[in-house]
Amino acid sequence: MTGGWGRPFNDPIEVAGPNLVTLRDAGEYIAALPKKEHDALEWRAAMEALLLVVERGGPTMFARIGIMRALNRHYVPEFNPKGKEPHWGRRKLKRDQ
Template sequence: MTDRGWGRSFEDPIDVDGRKLVTLRDAGKYIAALPKKEHDRPEWRAAMEALLLVVERGGPTMLARIGVMRALNRGRSLPDAEPRRKKAKAYRVVR
């Protein structure tokens, strides 16, 4: 396996629409095939920048995977996104 190039594979394939993105090339083709309106969204632009950085500079493939996963999951909130807070105790001032 080379340390650069489109043929590098992700540690964990990405499942999208019933198919798997196994290599950086698969992810690049998926992003390129998106409709223009979707393709131009900031999330996908960031994912493509991360993908190109990994391909051209030989960075970790996890960086590209994170970019693609963030773009795929945009708008979804995490189940524990809001911190849990305890109810404030009610105190009474006694004079």
């Protein structure tokens, strides 16, 4: 198993352009971001996670989570009002029917 920046992710991260397969790919992707994007809080956290994994040999999943959170930072889950409605009434027992 290679160490440091050459370590691969368990699952490649899909982005526009070539996928991020190794920690080096992720570092280069972050470094190539525009300055405004690069300075966003989520990308800073992703960089910190990436550096901790590279320097301390932690699980690559930590870096993957940081990058995925930064990539999806503008995604807001849509509220579905048609979801299951709560049942607020008392439950009827078989003997009461």
